[in-house]
Amino acid sequence: MNNSPFSFSQALIKWQLVHGRHDLPWQNTTDAYRIWLSEIMLQQTQVVTVKDYYARFLKRFPDVQSLASAEQDEVLALWTGLGYYSRARNLHACARSVVADFGGEFPRTPEQLVTLKGIGASTAAAIAVFAYGYPAAILDGNVKRIIARVMGVRAPASAATDKILWQHANELLVTKADAKKLKMPHATALRIYTQGLMDLGASLCARGTPQCTACPMQTNCYARIHQLTDDIPAAKARKVSPEFKVALYVYQHAGRLWLEKRADQGIWAGLYSFPEQNRLNFADLNESEAKLQHIRHVLTHRVLYLQPHLFQLDASQARALEDTENAGQGGWFSVEDLKQVGLPKPILELTRRILE
DNA sequence: CTCCGGAGAT
DNA sequence: ATCTCCGGAG
Numbered sequence: 001m002n003n004s005p006f007s008f009s010q011a012l013i014k015w016q017l018v019h020g021r022h023d024l025p026w027q028n029t030t031d032a033y034r035i036w037l038s039e040i041m042l043q044q045t046q047v048v049t050v051k052d053y054y055a056r057f058l059k060r061f062p063d064v065q066s067l068a069s070a071e072q073d074e075v076l077a078l079w080t081g082l083g084y085y086s087r088a089r090n091l092h093a094c095a096r097s098v099v100a101d102f103g104g105e106f107p108r109t110p111e112q113l114v115t116l117k118g119i120g121a122s123t124a125a126a127i128a129v130f131a132y133g134y135p136a137a138i139l140d141g142n143v144k145r146i147i148a149r150v151m152g153v154r155a156p157a158s159a160a161t162d163k164i165l166w167q168h169a170n171e172l173l174v175t176k177a178d179a180k181k182l183k184m185p186h187a188t189a190l191r192i193y194t195q196g197l198m199d200l201g202a203s204l205c206a207r208g209t210p211q212c213t214a215c216p217m218q219t220n221c222y223a224r225i226h227q228l229t230d231d232i233p234a235a236k237a238r239k240v241s242p243e244f245k246v247a248l249y250v251y252q253h254a255g256r257l258w259l260e261k262r263a264d265q266g267i268w269a270g271l272y273s274f275p276e277q278n279r280l281n282f283a284d285l286n287e288s289e290a291k292l293q294h295i296r297h298v299l300t301h302r303v304l305y306l307q308p309h310l311f312q313l314d315a316s317q318a319r320a321l322e323d324t325e326n327a328g329q330g331g332w333f334s335v336e337d338l339k340q341v342g343l344p345k346p347i348l349e350l351t352r353r354i355l356e
Numbered sequence: 357c358t359c360c361g362g363a364g365a366t
Numbered sequence: 367a368t369c370t371c372c373g374g375a376g
Contacts, residue, residue: 044361049374083372086364120363141361159367207360208376238359265365267371298358300370345373359376366369 006220008150009174009193013182015216016196019203021047025054027195032106032131033064039123040091043140044084047202053082065104067095073261076270076342085342089270090118110136121166129194133187137169138194142201147172148233149205152222156234241303248274248308248347250292250354253318256332257351261341267299271342272333274308274350279324280317287311292353295346308350 021027024047026038037057041050057078061067067075072092079088094117098106106127107113113124122143125136139147139162147153147168155161179189204211212224219225223232251258258279259272292308313321321327333341335355343351 043363044372046374081373083374084362086371087362090363118363122362139362235359269371297372299372300361302370357376360374361372364370366367 007178007181008172008217008220009178009189010182011216011220012196012200013174013178013189013192016192016199020192020196020199025051030131032127034058035130036094036106036119036127037091039126040087040118041082043087043123045082049082053078064095064098064106067092068099072270073341077340080271080343080348081345083345085269085271085344087118088342089264093117094119106131108132109134126194129190133185133190135173135186135190137166137173138197139166139169140198140201142205143169143197145207145233146197146201146205146217149210149223149229150217150221152226152228152232154228154232154234157236239301241298241301243303243305245305245307246276247278248276248306248350249278250274250308250310250350251279251313251318251321252310252354253313253315253321253332255355256334256337257354258321258330259333259341260326260330262329268344268347271344271347273344273347275326275330278309279321279326280311280313292350295350297346306346306350310354 024038026034029035038050038054041054041057060074060078061070070092072089075092076085076088079085082088097116098104107116108128108131110121110124110128113119113127114121119127122138122140125138126140128134128136129138144157144162144165147165151168153161153164153168155164174186174189174193176186179186182189184192200215204215210229212218212221212229215221215224217224223229258274260275261272262268262270264270287309292310294308295306297304297306318332321330324330333351338348338351
């Protein structure tokens, strides 16, 4: 007869050892650079999407020094299609800071890690745990769902709710005593526990149809016991996104496309795209007959309808374009050139339509 | 179509 | 505290 009280962390670790993921490309290493890179890529992005990007990125930039000395355009080029491009710009800035301010080695505590660009509280904790076995709690979207369900946090998402969830996350974190009962070093227990939270949230404790009957927490989970898994976490009220029409001026000359590097703030910051205003005003500038279909692009708070206008330029028109005051940010791009810079997904798609 | 999701900026 | 960024899954 086992009379010991239920231990969330011990149950999670035992589950993780049997059912968790153990062969992800960023596991089985304590290299902070590799762990950091994976954690940044995994923000708002699923494992299956990250895998290919992670391999390509690591091949080109095997260490923090090589990344720090790269040009921003090349970093963004390797991020093309992954989304949330501020992550790539912050990643680059972070690498330069690690080299310039920390002697090329990532700091070892969440308190220091969180001072770096792109590293918030949860990512700092994940890096500290996986790289250094440091005791710190993570709280990403998966973990919020697990904790809200197990602990019965019924309030919808908000800063106040996050505060409650952080408190639970810290209280649930595997302790030295827990690790001792499992006969493993605390650092090892912390790594397995943290990966266990991620894996349980990505599998059994999914948002839609959680598989509670296979879950190690089922007899101790508030949402399961009260049949509230559909209501926890509570759905947040969504606002309707306003719609915007955006014109894209696509100039083609000698098989190349005119692209301009965007400002370092706002949508698609630092990436290359087509001008949104007509840079030329010749009377004889004829829009191509081949009408390009508009592209619908959804962001969190707005919906963009991108309407391309395609123009074939002759040599003198192309020269006039190069002479415009914005030419400093613009240039002619061949199919090969496009691989060297960052492009938003819809713009990459548009260039393919035009050039193929 | 709708829903989901960390960190930075404001 | 609230808003802004992206692409993929369902």
